[in-house]
Amino acid sequence: GAVVSQHPSWVICKSGTSVKIECRSLDFQATTMFWYRQFPKQSLMLMATSNEGSKATYEQGVEKDKFLINHASLTLSTLTVTSAHPEDSSFYICSATASNPRSNTEAFFGQGTRLTVV
Amino acid sequence: QQPVQSPQAVILREGEDAVINCSSSKALYSVHWYRQKHGEAPVFLMILLKGGEQKGHDKISASFNEKKQQSSLYLTASQLSYSGTYFCGTPGGATNKLIFGTGTLLAVQP
Numbered sequence: 410g411a412v413v414s415q416h417p418s419w420v421i422c423k424s425g426t427s428v429k430i431e432c433r434s435l436d437f438q439a440t441t442m443f444w445y446r447q448f449p450k451q452s453l454m455l456m457a458t459s460n461e462g463s464k465a466t467y468e469q470g471v472e473k474d475k476f477l478i479n480h481a482s483l484t485l486s487t488l489t490v491t492s493a494h495p496e497d498s499s500f501y502i503c504s505a506t507a508s509n510p511r512s513n514t515e516a517f518f519g520q521g522t523r524l525t526v527v
Numbered sequence: 528q529q530p531v532q533s534p535q536a537v538i539l540r541e542g543e544d545a546v547i548n549c550s551s552s553k554a555l556y557s558v559h560w561y562r563q564k565h566g567e568a569p570v571f572l573m574i575l576l577k578g579g580e581q582k583g584h585d586k587i588s589a590s591f592n593e594k595k596q597q598s599s600l601y602l603t604a605s606q607l608s609y610s611g612t613y614f615c616g617t618p619g620g621a622t623n624k625l626i627f628g629t630g631t632l633l634a635v636q637p
Contacts, residue, residue, distance in 0.1 A: 443624055445627075450632075452529070452614060452627050452628065452630045453569070453627045454627075455619070455625070455626060455627075458624050500566075502568055504625070506625075515559065515574060516559065516571070516625050517571075518568040518569055519568060520567070520568050521566075521568045523566070
C-alpha cells in the first residue's frame with residue numbers, strides 16, 4: 410500500500426512556542442491531505458483538510474490562526490501549532506488518499522505525532 | 528455528524544466472537560473500518576462500498592446495510608492480536624475527508 414510518513418513521532422515543547430509537524434506521501438501524489446487530533450481514549454477528530462496550492466479548509470471550532478496548514482507540494486503538508494499551550498497536547502495524525510474514499514481507496518495514515526506542551 | 532459505535536468497550540476471552548456496530552444519522556455511501564493500537568496510527572481493515580455488501584479476510588468480516596445506514600464488524604474466534612480500538616469511518620461530504628465513529632475498545636484476554 411501507499412506510504413505516508415509523518416515527522417516527528419513525538420515532540421515536547423515549552424508553552425508559548427510553535428511546533429511544526431510534517432506529513433509526506435512517499436510514493437504517490439496527494440492533492441488533499443487531512444489532519445486529525447486525538448485526545449486520550451477518544452476518537453480521531455478531523456481538524457482540517459489540506460489542499461495543495463490553496464488554503465486549508467478547517468472544521469468548525471478549529472482555530473485556523475492557531476493551527477497553520479501549508480500544502481506547498483503534492484507530497485508535503487505541514488501543520489504548525491502556534492503559541493502552543495498544555496491543552497494542545499495531543500496525538501496529531503495526518504492522512505492522505507490517492508483518490509476519493511467513495512471509491513475503493515483506503516486512507517493512508519502517517520505514524521502520528523505525540524505533542525506534549527509543558 | 529459523527530457515526531456512533533456500539534458497544535463502547537468489550538472484553539473477550541481468546542476464541543470468543545464479537546460484533547461491533549456503526550450507525551450514522553446521515554446517508555452512507557461507503558464504510559471504512561480501522562483498528563488502532565495504543566499510541567499508533569489506525570490500520571486499515573476494509574472498505575464496504577455497496578449496500579448489502581459483505582466482506583472479510585482472515586476471521587474479520589463486515590457488512591453494510593445502506594438502507595439502515597449501518598455497518599457491523601464481526602470478529603470470529605478472537606486472537607490476542609485483535610485487541611485495540613476499532614473505528615468505522617464514513618466520507619464526510621463532497622471532499623475526500625473521512626469522519627470517524629466514536630470507537631470501540633476491544634480487549635482480548637488469554
